Amino acid sequence: MFIRIVKMTFHEDKIEDFLTNFHQVKEKIRNTTGNSLLELYQDKNNPCIFFTYSYWNEEQDLENYRNSDLFKEVWSYTKTLFKDKPEAWSVDKKVSLE
Template sequence: MLVRIVKMGFYKQNIEVFLQNFDDTKTRIRAFEGCNFLELYRDKNDPSIFFTYSYWESEAALENYRKSELFNTVWSKVKPLFSIRPEAWSVDKLQSLE
């Protein structure tokens, strides 16, 4: 399993546009083959910073999503809204406690 964390910053006037777009597409992203989990977080100290946190079956599954029409549609709507360059990390989960 691969965990993907993406940090995004938005201009204040674009936050609601981003949130609406995420709401409109989250179910399709989560249903994409190989995606096992999807969450959206908002920074406590800076409300213009958001993180997506997702689990993928493999790096290949994530790459399939990144090459998909769905990703291209989502990215084309979100990219112009950024106030900072997005950052992304692919990590392996080593431990989980609940």
């Protein structure tokens, strides 16, 4: 399993547009083959900054999603709302304490 972290900075007047769209597609993203968790975070100090954390069983699962019509639709809309270039990381979980 690995985690994909995406940082997105939106124009302030586009935050509600992003959230509306995210809530419409979040279940579809979460139910993509190989996805085991999807979370959305908003920065406490800068409300224009959001992070998605998605957990994937295999790297190929993420690649399949990134090549899907769903991703193309979601990303083509989302990127029109950005204030800054998004950043993304793929990381392996090393330790988790609950």
